[in-house]
Amino acid sequence: MKSEDWVSTALRALAEQDAELEAPLAVEDRIRKAFRRKHAMRRWRNFGSWSLAAAAMIAIGVVAGLRHEVREGRPVPPPRAPDSKVAPQRVAARPPQVAAVDPPIADQAPASKPAPSNRQPREVVTEFFPLQDVAMPFERGELLRVTVPASTMRKVGLPVNEDHLTDRVYADVLVGEEGLTRAIRFVSYEK
């Protein structure tokens, strides 16, 4: 028999032996969950684009109102986020370092002269806390601004006063392109 023939026979035997091999059922379960998440995200995004437009209108109204009050010399109330909880924004291809701690917030130096009356509140964020036990590759995703109960902060080890557990706080949730939530950080505003 020619060498090519027996190589073909040998390969055929290998192919026949492995013909029934398949991925475990657990893989199918995982992939179907990912499929559901992805399409749930898509439906949610469609809803989000409408609510984003509504949020923009509300935000414009709030800013216009604030300016009016500042001109009249009244104190500026604490910032309010748009009622919509959805404000998705694309993040860079590289994810934020989940373990990294943001630079400390510099103390405000005593003001030698009065601050301008139209100073905008400063956004202060915590580090990102991972939401997955195992670090998965991350290439692209979205950062979603949401509100969550303050008790969520406790789940990642941040201290929260008992009296404020049900208060709502702002958070940024990092969602991978496949729909998995990867990390969360909390946001507050400093005047």
Add this chain to the structure above:
Amino acid sequence: MIATDQTLLERALEGAEDAFTALYRRRQGAIYRFALHMTGSTAIAEDVTQEAFLALILHGSRYDEARGTVAAFLYGIARKLVLRRLDRRDEAALEVPEDYAGPEDLLEDLTRRESIEQVRQAVLSLPPIFREAVVLCDLQDSSYEEAALALDCPVGTVRSRLSRARAMLVRKLRGVAMV
């Protein structure tokens, strides 16, 4: 009437989970075996299968029927994932001796598991560009055209790689078989 892969993919991209599941069940075995024959690792084969179908969920809209079948598109995705894994792995771990010493005739012995395992190891020891041609055309029964699309090269290149790969296998298995 059985839905084609393309129909299933189109419905899946619209959000039909039943269509996606049907497509997955139809094609997962081939993708899993392709990854297994390329890497020799069931763990990597599982990962590659999962990631290939995840990529199909995310980027399935890039499929162009004019370029080839859904199966070839999936093989192309799986191939990239496999090559990325192979880059990370120590190829030396897969190395097997150039020639196997064995007194028995390979053909008489093919039913024996050990001989088939030797063939498997010989395939795994081929350089990746030759290995993928053998795995697709000889082990997965893909056509040259389908393999060419998956490997992103002309059909003539598939033929020549296959020819060279088979010649390498003859040399590697010389000690076992009666030529």
